[in-house]
Amino acid sequence: MEDETTVYEELGVPRVVNAAGTKTRIGGSLIRPEAVEAMSRAAEAFARLSDLQVRAGELISEVTGAEAGYVGSGAAACMTLAAAAAIAGDDLGTMARLPDTDGVPNEIVMPRTHRNGYDHAFRAAGAEIVDVGNNDNYLGTGSNSTEPWELADAITDDTVAVGYMQKVFSTPPLEDVVDVAHEHDVPVIVDAAAEVPPRENLSAFVEAGADMVVFSGGKAIRGPQTTGILAGKREYVRSAALQHLDMHVAESVWEPPTELFDKDALDGVPRQGIGRPLKVGKEELVGLIAALEAFLEEDQTELDAEWEARLAIVEEGLADIPGVTTRREPGGKLMVAPETYVDVDPEAAAVDAVELVGSLRTETPRIFVGSDDLSDGGFTVNPMCLTDDEAAYVAERIREATT
Structure with a gap:
């Protein structure tokens, strides 16, 4: 991921890599x-x-x-x-x-x-x-x-x-x-x-x-x-x-x-x-x-293809990690975009889902993923507010934390 200094770092505020979607608590979306x-x-x-x-x-x-x-x-x-x-x-x-x-x-x-x-x-x-x-x-x-x-x-x-x-x-x-x-x-x-x-x-x-x-x-x-x-x-x-x-x-x-x-x-x-x-x-x-x-x-078909390709980057980056499995969830139910659901088996991975998601939020930059399913041992990655480089970075940090 490109190491660009944002205005947030200049203010002494940690930047967030947003893999959670358009959540108000981390700023919504990127203004056009x-x-x-x-x-x-x-x-x-x-x-x-x-x-x-x-x-x-x-x-x-x-x-x-x-x-x-x-x-x-x-x-x-x-x-x-x-x-x-x-x-x-x-x-x-x-x-x-x-x-x-x-x-x-x-x-x-x-x-x-x-x-x-x-x-x-x-x-x-x-x-x-x-x-x-x-x-x-x-x-x-x-x-x-x-x-x-x-x-x-x-x-x-x-x-x-x-x-x-x-x-x-x-x-x-x-x-x-x-x-x-x-x-x-x-x-x-x-x-x-x-x-x-x-x-x-x-x-x-x-x-x-x-x-x-x-x-x-x-x-x-x-x-x-x-x-x-x-x-x-x-x-x-x-x-x-x-x-x-x-x-x-x-x-x-x-x-x-x-x-x-x-x-x-x-x-x-x-x-x-x-x-x-x-x-x-x-x-x-x-x-x-x-x-x-x-x-x-906006061409929604083109945007859908972009989101799917970005999730493919995440899924490829998480492939073959012991205790970590992924599946693609189509958009349209709770989120408008497709998401990658990541299931963490704490007996095979180095951490459980709660510990992993919590630790990602304390990193620099902070990483936010979808946390609605933590009680079931999983979390989601949403592509809407990610770049391709950020998608690869999120996968890299998850791999580092689980192996």
Whole structure:
């Protein structure tokens, strides 16, 4: 691996070789060169952020098929904005009080198997999550974890939305959830943060009837890590924008973009809303626009071949190590890219998987691999954020540690 000094070493911070994928805790993905250049140029001048949001929203609407689009400071931020929009609508008083929802409908119904740490983003806006169903799929009884009737039964006058975490194994099917929710006149919010590529997923959930869909701007799209995309119905995007943009201005000179708001339909200028801490800078907005445009032009077939070839480098480097076996896992389940699963037999190898993965993280540079399967004695190598040289280096360091 080329021994180039990064800005991190100059700051005295250990560099990371990222074989784990687009993980926020180690910086997400590498921003596209087109986005870096656009961000640098954006830093040289000024623009009204609401105007930039309109331009970004036009692109998001075009690529997703949604009525409107918006940019927040990450996918979790967009989930908070979506929940806030579902709770407050156009009510400026409710917006001003969030996350206090005393006396205001605030429940988001979710299948229990869709619950995860990221739904804290809903609760940050003042939402209360009502989960339904059980874990029957995992018990092998043959019944489903959540039935559509259970969602319907949980929807009351206090329900503001149904939440849905999108994965290829998510049940019930999104279309069925949409049918139930819309029958009860409540919107569906889809967390699809890591669900691109394929490119078609940008529009798939809107086409399935979702009212708000959230994507990360800093994963496979490779925009700034602190960007997320909210695509959906105009009424909800409008509410999100009202609670996000800087409204600290005299009403007499407040001229919000007509593409976002009808000023005459509002009671006045909103206070700084729940979205204010989730602000996005002009550089990030421009960078996300550039990255999304580049992502749309990317040859996914070529990129898939590049990822497969990079994993072949890793697998060749790990061949014939006692106690270490590898297998190729196709993309599309938990990760969009294929991965190499590395199984470590501690009785034959020099270390077990936990010790190995932990030691790799203490090296210089640090090496991060996928650690979700450590309890089963294995880990994964993801090619998305590696160069070919780095792939060979990761294999070399694993071989050194296991022999």
